[in-house]
Amino acid sequence: MRNVVCVVLDTARAKSTGPETTPTMTQLAAEGTTFENAFATAPWTLPSHASIFxxxxxxxxxxxxxxxxxxDDLRTLPEAFADAGYETVGVSNNTWITEEFGFDRGFDELRKGWQYVQSDADMGAVVRGEDLREKLQATRRRLFDGNPIVNAANILYSELFQPAGDDGADRSTTWIRNWLEGRDDDRPFFLFCNFIEPHVEYDPPKAYAEQFLPEDASYEEAVAIRQDPRAYDCEDYTLSDREFALLRGLYRAELAYVDDQLAELRTALEDAGEWTDTLFVVCGDHGEHVGEHGFFGHQYNLYDTLLNVPLVVHGGPFTDGGRRRDLVQLLDLPATLLESVGIDDLALLEQGSGRSIHPQSAAEPRDAVFAEYVAPQPSIERLEARFGEIPDRVRAFDRRLRAVRTAKHKYVRGDDGFERLHDIESDPLEHVDIAADGPEQVRALRERLEERFEPLADAEPAAAVEMREGTKERLADLGYL
Structure with missing residues (x-):
């Protein structure tokens, strides 16, 4: 294989993908290899992408x-490809995956998909204004933050000309198509792309939404539902079963929309004559709760709803590979991709815990996968600053969590003594905690966790890194802050 393309469908959970919602990915799986038991290392974007990289x-x-x-002392996948002579291009539609957070290393270009004209200044505050007054205030405050002409163009696009129902995917595929058509570089390329459409807020085009909403529901009713996961957690408002049913319809519609953008990306590669020479990877970075286990969003826990993600690899040794049920992790991708194209980067391979899932790999298959939630995001202090007094249920989430999952059992442990054990074979949705009935299994899996990581009591989160104010506003819009 010559090229590598890695596409992350942000917030795509495995249970919601398939022929109905993601036919393009299903076709890729039929032609390539699908991994039914692929797991993220964390339940949200930043740590999960860091593991992938x-x-x-x-x-x-x-x-x-x-x-x-x-x-900076960690070797990244783009750096490995760049040093092996690849052209390296990234397209990010999630504001965590930018140079501000260290994800630009190794990329010749890392494009911010939420900006029509690429700029360090972010006009997201204008987009989020609740009324004309707020929009004008934000424009006055931000217009001269950088190039005012570029900022004005971005504001006009976002306020007047941006297509409804798209969070950057269409612009991204168009840009990638133009980039492919204009390339005169003989080098192979590594292309990374994050599509964020399945992330809150769910606002798919109306035609897509109507395919997945209940028959007795209207598009207008569905999009009128408040979508604020942190406010829901803190009991600032409630959602009925019907409202969650409608939100799940919108979420599935977002997957269908971004799957069509995936088809556009494939067509662009085919038209450029690159498809047959490309190893094409599609995965979710984490999943989503849309009412399951009493949650909305993807924070504060390690249920499979958040960790089990789609993973499809197409091309080269993965052609006609069928469906694999072995346990794999997203952090296995660096070793897998390097082996698939014949790159030997010891610095990247030796720093990590990945195992190649190449069909001919000599790596031992996994008998367990692991996940971590190192620090609450947002922190309990930030929730208190926003909502005042918060429920005890939410205050209990101020803890570190780790999980180990085998083919049969799932064990989760917190640094506050919290623990759960599930029999995955008989209880795949993790509804029944059997920790009290299986002390020997609990002890064995707790030991597996401590073999993999240091004891929870000895683990200390690193100091926080301050982010720019504009980035805070954009992340708040995504429900992180």
């Missing part, structure tokens, strides 16, 4: 809610 677990790469920067 470095092959390390969150407590190893140290990138999490308490330390929001990918440290």
């Amino acid at each position: 470095t092959g390390t677990y969150p407590s190893e790469h140290g990138t999490h809610g308490g330390h929001t920067y990918l440290d």
Whole structure:
């Protein structure tokens, strides 16, 4: 294989993908290899992407809610491809995956998909204004932050001309198509792309939404539902079963929309004559709760709803590979991609915990996968600053969590003594805690966790890294702050 393309469908959970919602990905799986038991190392974007880029677990790469920067001493996948002679291009539609948080290393270009004209100044505050007064205030405050002409163009696009129902995917695929058509570089390329459409807020085009909403529901009713996961957690408002049903319809519609953008990306590669020479990877970075276990969003816990993600690899040794049920992790991607194209980067491979899932790999298959939630995001203090008094249920989330999952059992432990055990074979949705009935299994899996990581009591989150004010506003819009 010559090229590598890695596409992350942000917030895509495995249970919601398939022929109905993601036919393009299903076709890729039929032609390539699908991994039914693929797991993220963390339940949200920043630490999960850091694991994909470095092959390390969150407590190893140290990138999490308490330390929001990918440290410079870690080798990244784009750096490995760049040093092997590849052209390296990234397109990010999630504001965590930018140079501000250390994800630009190794990229010849890392494009910010939420900006029509690429600029360091972010006009997101204008977009989020609740009324004309707020929009004008934000424009006055931000217009001269950088190039005012570029900022004005971005404001006009976002306020007047941006297509409804798209959070950057269409612009991204268009840009990638133009880039492919204009390339005159003989080097192979590594392309990374994050599509954020399945992330809150769910606002798919109306035609997509109507395919997945209940028959007795209207598009207008669905999009009128408040979507604020942190406010829901803190009991600032409630959602009925019907409202969650409608939100799940919108979420599935977002997956369908971004799957069509995936088809556009494939067509662009085919038209450029690159498809047959490309190893094409599609995965989710984490999942989502849309009412499951009493949660909305993807924070504060390690249920499979958040960790089990789609993973499809197409091309080269993965052609006609069928469906694999072995346990794999997203942090296995660096070792897998390097082996698939014949790159030997010891610095990247030796720093990590990944195992190649190449069909001919000599790596031992996993008998367990692991995940971590190193620090609450947002912190309990920030929730208190926003909502005042918060429920005891939410205050209990102020803890570190780790999970180990085998083919049969799932065990989760917190640094506050919290623990749960589930029989995955009989209880795949993790509804029944059997920890009290299986002390020997609990002890064995707790030992597995302590073999993999240091004891929870000895683990200390790194110091926080301050972020720019404009980035805070954009992340708040995504429900992180």
